[in-house]
Amino acid sequence: MSLNIPFKYIKPFFHALDPETAHQVTIQSLKHGLSPHIPSIKDDRLKIKLWNLNFENPVGLSAGFDKNAEVITPILNMGFGFTEVGTVTPEPQDGNPRPRVFRDVKNQAVINRMGFPNKGINVFKQNVRTFKKNKNRPTGNVGLNIGMNKDQTNPANDYTYLIKQLGSLADYYAINISSPNTPGLRNLQDRDHLMPLINSIKQARKAHCDPDNPPPILVKLAPDLTNEQQQELAQTALDSGIDGLILTNTTLDRPDFLAKKFGDQKGGLSGNPVKDKSTEIIGNFYQLTKGQIPIIGVGGIASGADAYDKIKAGASLVQIYSALVFHGPELVSQINHDLVKFIEQDNFNHILEAVGTAHR
Numbered sequence: 001m002s003l004n005i006p007f008k009y010i011k012p013f014f015h016a017l018d019p020e021t022a023h024q025v026t027i028q029s030l031k032h033g034l035s036p037h038i039p040s041i042k043d044d045r046l047k048i049k050l051w052n053l054n055f056e057n058p059v060g061l062s063a064g065f066d067k068n069a070e071v072i073t074p075i076l077n078m079g080f081g082f083t084e085v086g087t088v089t090p091e092p093q094d095g096n097p098r099p100r101v102f103r104d105v106k107n108q109a110v111i112n113r114m115g116f117p118n119k120g121i122n123v124f125k126q127n128v129r130t131f132k133k134n135k136n137r138p139t140g141n142v143g144l145n146i147g148m149n150k151d152q153t154n155p156a157n158d159y160t161y162l163i164k165q166l167g168s169l170a171d172y173y174a175i176n177i178s179s180p181n182t183p184g185l186r187n188l189q190d191r192d193h194l195m196p197l198i199n200s201i202k203q204a205r206k207a208h209c210d211p212d213n214p215p216p217i218l219v220k221l222a223p224d225l226t227n228e229q230q231q232e233l234a235q236t237a238l239d240s241g242i243d244g245l246i247l248t249n250t251t252l253d254r255p256d257f258l259a260k261k262f263g264d265q266k267g268g269l270s271g272n273p274v275k276d277k278s279t280e281i282i283g284n285f286y287q288l289t290k291g292q293i294p295i296i297g298v299g300g301i302a303s304g305a306d307a308y309d310k311i312k313a314g315a316s317l318v319q320i321y322s323a324l325v326f327h328g329p330e331l332v333s334q335i336n337h338d339l340v341k342f343i344e345q346d347n348f349n350h351i352l353e354a355v356g357t358a359h360r
Contacts, residue, residue, distance in 0.1 A: 005036075007328020019101040019110070019325075027071060035074035036329050040081070040139075041336040045343060045350050048081075050294055050316055051216040051243055053141050053171055057081035057336050058351055059307065062298045062319035063145035063174060063220075067118045069127040076140035079332040084319065085128070086145030087176045090158050090165075092120035093149055096181065103325060104262045104271075108302060110322045112250070113267030115181045116147050121165050128169045141171035145220070150182050156197050160204035167208045170215040175201060178222035178249035180268045186222060189229065191236045194219075198240040216243030223248035223277045223299065230281070234288035244294045247285060247315070248278045271322035275300025279313045286314025286356050302327060304338020311339075311351065312358040 014022040029035065046057040060082040061075055069085040076083060095117030102111045118124065128144065131137055144166055148158035159175060177188035177197075188194055198217070205214050219242055221233060237245060250268025258273065278299025286295060297315025301307050302323035310318050323331055339351060348354055 007330055011326075011328065014325075015103075015105065018099065019103045020098060022325075023065075023101070027066070030071040030074040033074075035071075035077065037077045038079040038329060038333050040079040041333060041340070043336075043340055045340060045348075046081075046336060048316065048352060051172060052213060053216075055081040055141060055317065056139055058311070058317045058339070059332055059335050060084060060141075060143075060296070060317060060319045061324075062321040063087055063143075063176065064112075064114075065321055065324075069124050069131070069142075069144075072128070072131045072142055073134070073138060076138040078329045079336065080140060082141040082143065082171070082317070084143035084145050084174055086118070086124070086174070087116050087147040087179070088118050088121055088124040088145070088162065089116055089147050089149045090121050090161050091149050092123075093117060100267065102262060102265050102267075104258065105326065107258060107272055108323065108326045109258070109262070109269060109271035109273050110325060111262065111265045111267045111269050113181045113265070115150065116179065121162060125165055125169070128166070132169060143172045143174050143218070144170040144215075145174040145176050147176040147179065147182065148185065155185075155188060156200040159197065160200050163201060163204040164208045168210040168213070168215060170209075172216045172218055172243070173201075173205075174246055175217060175219045176249075178220050180222070180224075180250060180252050189221060189225070189233065191232050194233070194236050195240055198242055202241070218242065218244035218246050218296065220246035220249055221281075223251045223274060223281050224253065225281065227284075230284050231288060234285050237285075237293050238289055242293070244296065245285060245289075246296045246298060246319075247282045248274070248299050250274065251277060253277070270299065271325075272300050272302060275302075275306060279309055282310055282315050283313040283358060287359055291356050301335070302331070304335045304342065307335050308339060308342045308354065309358075311354050312356070314356045314359070316352065316355050 095115035297310030298319035
């Protein structure tokens with residue numbers, strides 16, 4: 001059942017709830033058919049072919065919203081060009097103690113210290129498989145975001161196990177090594193750890209995925225990287241043969257303008273305060289890799305202008321999440337409408353012509 005009530009009318013209800021409770025109510029509503037159906041923008045100038053995948057438009061939903069791949073269909077029916085589900089880990093885990101999600105309405109920001117709560121690979125795999133088997137499923141690609149259990153001492157074991165289990169169910173794999181809420185995870189963001197991890201993941205893909213059309217492997221990085229780390233990781237990305245980068249995850253930074261009660265919360269900060277930092281990282285990696293590795297830009301996108309800035313910085317696709325908390329699902333079509341307007345203003349024939357133009 002489609003429920004096209006403007007978000008502004010139901011926003012007070014959701015914002016009266018604890019943020020995690022509001023999220024759970026949203027997931028349950030979508031599962032039970034109480035979901036908006038917002039037609040995707042049909043414009044050839046926004047259609048993108050990347051990694052042998054066709055995207056109706058460049059706007060996707062980032063990981064963290066649909067952790068157990070429960071609501072892929074209603075998400076894609078909101079006009080997204082793609083969605084990324086997860087993060088999934090081999091074993092179910094509860095994550096960190098509640099409360100662990102906090103919203104700042106004034107600054108359109110969210111802090112979370114979830115810690116990869118999810119129902120584990122068996123539930124996740126069944127949900128993805130059910131979606132894929134549906135012949136009437138909506139168009140849109142589904143990326144699978146995979147991570148390690150917090151007690152795993154050999155991360156490669158978890159990542160390769162997940163690829164063995166999921167195989168070619170993924171349109172692409174997102175390798176999450178940048179959440180700040182799993183101890184030791186961000187240590188994988190250095191060359192000595194990342195190169196062997198990627199090699200193991202590529203071997204697992206070769207063994208367990210369709211050899212004629214293997215899912216691309218994308219690595220998701222943090223925004224809290226020094227210039228030296230960015231240079232090292234950009235070269236590692238080129239040397240390892242990964243297919244793409246997702247830039248960026250949440251930040252541990254706390255800008256001075258955040259209220260102390262909110263800013264003192266531990267966890268990753270997302271939303272508007274990470275926007276400029278994320279865009280800067282995208283631009284840096286685009287230049288360091290000479291545009292050779294496609295980038296999905298994420299972090300603080302709340303308008304078409306924000307998305308276009310990420311694209312001009314070097315992103316071929318973009319993802320949103322936190323902004324939906326404050327603007328609702330209508331934001332997806334608004335961003336796509338605005339992107340068409342911006343490429344017309346810049347006399348581009350296609351959205352990909354805008355990629356990286358901030359550096360030319």
